Amino acid sequence: MTTERVSALLTDLYQLNMVQAYLDHDETRTAVFEFFVRTLPARRGFLLAAGLEQALDYLENLRFSAAEIAWLKSTGRFRQNLLDYLADFRFSGDVHAMPEGTTFFANEPILRVTAPLPQAQFAESRLINILHFQTLIAAKAARMVLAAPDKALVDFGMRRAHGAEAGTMAARASYIAGFAGTATVSAGREFGIPLYGTMAHSFIEAFDDETAAFAAFAQSRPDNLVLLIDTYDTEAAARKVVALAPRLKAAGIAIRGVRLDSGDLVALSKSVRKILDAGGLGELTIFASGGLDEDSLVAFAEANAPIDGLGIGTSLTTSADVPNLDSVYKMQEYAGLARRKRSAKKATWPGRKQVWRRYGADGRMAGDVLALEGRGHAGEPLIELVVQNGRRLRPAPSLVEVRRRAARELERLPEPLRRLEAGTTYPVEVADELKQLAAEVDRRLALQQPRP
Amino acid sequence: MTTERVSALLTDLYQLNMVQAYLDHDETRTAVFEFFVRTLPARRGFLLAAGLEQALDYLENLRFSAAEIAWLKSTGRFRQNLLDYLADFRFSGDVHAMPEGTTFFANEPILRVTAPLPQAQFAESRLINILHFQTLIAAKAARMVLAAPDKALVDFGMRRAHGAEAGTMAARASYIAGFAGTATVSAGREFGIPLYGTMAHSFIEAFDDETAAFAAFAQSRPDNLVLLIDTYDTEAAARKVVALAPRLKAAGIAIRGVRLDSGDLVALSKSVRKILDAGGLGELTIFASGGLDEDSLVAFAEANAPIDGLGIGTSLTTSADVPNLDSVYKMQEYAGLARRKRSAKKATWPGRKQVWRRYGADGRMAGDVLALEGRGHAGEPLIELVVQNGRRLRPAPSLVEVRRRAARELERLPEPLRRLEAGTTYPVEVADELKQLAAEVDRRLALQQPRP
Numbered sequence: 001m002t003t004e005r006v007s008a009l010l011t012d013l014y015q016l017n018m019v020q021a022y023l024d025h026d027e028t029r030t031a032v033f034e035f036f037v038r039t040l041p042a043r044r045g046f047l048l049a050a051g052l053e054q055a056l057d058y059l060e061n062l063r064f065s066a067a068e069i070a071w072l073k074s075t076g077r078f079r080q081n082l083l084d085y086l087a088d089f090r091f092s093g094d095v096h097a098m099p100e101g102t103t104f105f106a107n108e109p110i111l112r113v114t115a116p117l118p119q120a121q122f123a124e125s126r127l128i129n130i131l132h133f134q135t136l137i138a139a140k141a142a143r144m145v146l147a148a149p150d151k152a153l154v155d156f157g158m159r160r161a162h163g164a165e166a167g168t169m170a171a172r173a174s175y176i177a178g179f180a181g182t183a184t185v186s187a188g189r190e191f192g193i194p195l196y197g198t199m200a201h202s203f204i205e206a207f208d209d210e211t212a213a214f215a216a217f218a219q220s221r222p223d224n225l226v227l228l229i230d231t232y233d234t235e236a237a238a239r240k241v242v243a244l245a246p247r248l249k250a251a252g253i254a255i256r257g258v259r260l261d262s263g264d265l266v267a268l269s270k271s272v273r274k275i276l277d278a279g280g281l282g283e284l285t286i287f288a289s290g291g292l293d294e295d296s297l298v299a300f301a302e303a304n305a306p307i308d309g310l311g312i313g314t315s316l317t318t319s320a321d322v323p324n325l326d327s328v329y330k331m332q333e334y335a336g337l338a339r340r341k342r343s344a345k346k347a348t349w350p351g352r353k354q355v356w357r358r359y360g361a362d363g364r365m366a367g368d369v370l371a372l373e374g375r376g377h378a379g380e381p382l383i384e385l386v387v388q389n390g391r392r393l394r395p396a397p398s399l400v401e402v403r404r405r406a407a408r409e410l411e412r413l414p415e416p417l418r419r420l421e422a423g424t425t426y427p428v429e430v431a432d433e434l435k436q437l438a439a440e441v442d443r444r445l446a447l448q449q450p451r452p
Numbered sequence: 453m454t455t456e457r458v459s460a461l462l463t464d465l466y467q468l469n470m471v472q473a474y475l476d477h478d479e480t481r482t483a484v485f486e487f488f489v490r491t492l493p494a495r496r497g498f499l500l501a502a503g504l505e506q507a508l509d510y511l512e513n514l515r516f517s518a519a520e521i522a523w524l525k526s527t528g529r530f531r532q533n534l535l536d537y538l539a540d541f542r543f544s545g546d547v548h549a550m551p552e553g554t555t556f557f558a559n560e561p562i563l564r565v566t567a568p569l570p571q572a573q574f575a576e577s578r579l580i581n582i583l584h585f586q587t588l589i590a591a592k593a594a595r596m597v598l599a600a601p602d603k604a605l606v607d608f609g610m611r612r613a614h615g616a617e618a619g620t621m622a623a624r625a626s627y628i629a630g631f632a633g634t635a636t637v638s639a640g641r642e643f644g645i646p647l648y649g650t651m652a653h654s655f656i657e658a659f660d661d662e663t664a665a666f667a668a669f670a671q672s673r674p675d676n677l678v679l680l681i682d683t684y685d686t687e688a689a690a691r692k693v694v695a696l697a698p699r700l701k702a703a704g705i706a707i708r709g710v711r712l713d714s715g716d717l718v719a720l721s722k723s724v725r726k727i728l729d730a731g732g733l734g735e736l737t738i739f740a741s742g743g744l745d746e747d748s749l750v751a752f753a754e755a756n757a758p759i760d761g762l763g764i765g766t767s768l769t770t771s772a773d774v775p776n777l778d779s780v781y782k783m784q785e786y787a788g789l790a791r792r793k794r795s796a797k798k799a800t801w802p803g804r805k806q807v808w809r810r811y812g813a814d815g816r817m818a819g820d821v822l823a824l825e826g827r828g829h830a831g832e833p834l835i836e837l838v839v840q841n842g843r844r845l846r847p848a849p850s851l852v853e854v855r856r857r858a859a860r861e862l863e864r865l866p867e868p869l870r871r872l873e874a875g876t877t878y879p880v881e882v883a884d885e886l887k888q889l890a891a892e893v894d895r896r897l898a899l900q901q902p903r904p
Contacts, residue, residue: 006616016637021651021672026660070566071641077675107855121654128611129619136614156464156750159580160776162588164458166617167581185468186461189523197465198472200576204784205791206479206569220473225530225831227604232897314776323775324612324766331654343683445684 051134101406157317242279503586609769694731
């Protein structure tokens with residue numbers, strides 16, 4: 001949970017090993033690392049940047065407590081110079097980033113850290129941990145929003161998200177992408193995300209009679225009253241709702257909708273719609289849930305299922321079809337020299353980069369250029385300075401502003417990407433100056449690393 | 453992070469809705485809920501129970517702070533009786549569970565909560581969140597342990613785990629399943645899990661010369677020295693290691709091993725092994741990492757790749773092929789009457805259950821019986837009372853004890869399950885008394901819920 005402090009020791013041991021060695025050898029000059037995704041999975045034509053606020057919070061608040069330092073010392077692994085360094089640790093570097101809610105593609109950095117090498121290196125593990133997850137979920141949620149643009153989509157997935165932080169941050173990332181809200185109360189409190197919730201089957205089962213359960217719930221929760229009608233027999237329960245409605249109305253309680261959570265949701269939504277309409281409850285909405293993903297949403301739209309809102313759980317919060325991205329945080333420059341990894345299939349573009357985005361006459365995105373910072377290219381530059389010398393340059397945008405940006409970004413996607421067509425690629429050109437720099441780095445390395 | 457307090461508001465809004473209604477209608481009699489997995493995915497022939505300690509910690513420490521109560525009040529959604537109830541909330545019920553490290557199968561409960569209905573209901577969301585994730589990861593890790601029983605497997609996956617808690621708990625769950633350790637420092641501190649870590653490519657790149665980087669690292673980290681050799685040219689780097697070794701030896705530093713993180717790991721491990729052996733470094737181990745999963749481990753074994761240890765990241769900590777389980781927490785009894793959900797494809801077995809496990813003459817598991825508690829069956833009962841009236845009956849077993857139990861459990865799996873053969877099923881019989889109880893519940897419901 002971001003509301004609580006996450007230990008600075010949530011990192012990989014090798015970061016501490018490396019910082020120890022950097023300090024010992026006085027390798028503390030300025031390093032530049034960038035976070036990006038190397039390749040997009042087949043079912044992700046685009047990604048949506050999310051998690052920057054938590055990444056900046058992490059850098060800004062990264063401290064080692066006395067107890068943590070004492071524990072590190074007790075392991076016998078580290079020397080006093082490292083322990084002293086960590087005790088005084090403050091992030092003092094710069095951060096450049098794409099704003100949250102921006103669409104991005106393979107090899108395009110969404111975050112750059114420029115800082116003394118031990119600082120920039122140490123932050124790697126947790127920065128990836130933060131940015132990877134929210135970006136993963138925002139991209140998944142965006143697919144659902146595009147598949148059901150007129151429906152109220154609600155995050156129901158905390159229970160099967162991977163732990164506490166995942167549950168909370170999935171609510172945040174999906175709200176950015178255009179979800180209407182979440183069931184997760186702590187996410188409502190922490191981020192001001194609208195909260196949604198009805199009842200579970202156990203509530204119905206706790207009463208001996210389904211109508212009695214509906215009536216009891218209605219008395220306790222008269223506002224936004226949504227009744228769960230699939231515990232025993234969905235159509236029979238819809239008729240009970242029709243029978244109950246006048247009694248509730250007399251008590252001043254309006255039923256707002258019903259929820260279906262199992263069975264053939266297309267067929268049931270149609271039959272329930274008929275029962276409600278015939279019973280004079282045409283204004284009631286139908287909310288569906290239960291194992292849904294973007295493919296279900298497409299199927300509902302094609303079948304004209306009369307479903308007004310959807311609760312989406314596990315497929316969203318675990319990004320079930322693509323539960324991870326090939327995201328990395330790589331050193332691109334150190335001590336004034338561009339650097340690059342050349343490992344098989346893992347080579348990266350060196351240097352400090354900027355992404356330029358062009359738009360067509362229709363306002364839709366027409367292509368990106370991955371370029372070196374400081375070179376002019378056509379279009380709009382996406383990466384901006386957000387932290388200087390360890391301090392944020394401006395207050396964080398509100399989550400509603402981020403969500404608005406994301407909505408505009410999704411609108412401007414090329415039509416095949418908006419339609420979630422599989423295998424669609426977006427043109428990202430590598431600028432000539434970047435290719436030249438990569439070749440220069442390779443020549444320098446070849447001179448310094450002669451083959452035997 | 454379990455070391456920090458996770459908010460009691462990490463729950464679904466509907467839990468609060470239901471507790472409000474239960475209090476209003478005085479439905480606070482004893483309820484029984486069970487956590488189980490409805491169906492096993494095709495690539496999971498068995499699961500491994502994990503997360504019980506965190507689940508019990510959650511129940512034992514579940515409190516609502518004054519700030520949380522004030523926030524709930526400020527939403528205007530809840531009445532004073534609920535706020536008062538939450539302010540005094542203490543879990544006072546019983547918990548029965550399978551010990552952590554026990555193998556289990558579809559429909560077999562690994563946790564049962566017996567408590568006043570509002571308590572047992574409220575705990576649902578976070579209990580699933582805790583037990584689902586660790587069980588998911590323990591099951592995935594167990595596959596890897598079975599695929600490479602003689603190798604040291606190390607969790608490298610915090611960075612792409614879904615958030616902070618997932619990173620830490622994946623280390624715990626994989627250690628239970630038989631991993632040798634983790635790279636995640638906070639997991640080492642919190643759970644005493646052995647820590648592993650070398651260096652990143654950025655370390656090599658920060659130096660102008662690869663040998664200089666190796667030498668610098670060796671001086672700073674002389675113990676358990678493992679050098680990463682795939683940044684530029686793996687075989688060339690192996691020769692540099694051979695050339696460097698005598699110089700380090702003269703300084704009293706022994707290289708322990710090398711790490712490969714890219715390329716054709718089978719071919720490279722063989723060629724690097726030859727280079728090291730020819731250079732008199734036969735005692736050096738080869739450690740491999742980079743996009744590995746249990747299928748890679750099987751392939752390495754088949755190819756006789758001379759790899760001694762493996763760092764496994766993303767596929768482990770996101771359980772990439774099966775990133776979620778169909779896990780639920782269902783009401784099985786309320787106010788002395790067995791209950792059951794009958795929704796399409798989601799029907800559950802009612803009542804308080806016990807699982808009996810039989811073993812063959814070879815000591816291997818021969819079959820389970822899913823039974824009602826209190827009935828005698830052949831074999832060993834797996835579910836035991838662990839919390840009574842809100843208090844733990846005994847101290848938690850150490851993680852090493854849990855890990856030992858898991859190792860014994862994996863040894864006792866039937867051979868096809870140990871070999872990870874796809875589509876293998878294990879016999880779980882439903883006891884007659886349970887079928888009878890289900891039929892009784894259905895008859896009672898049919899009387900109470902006449903079809904129109």
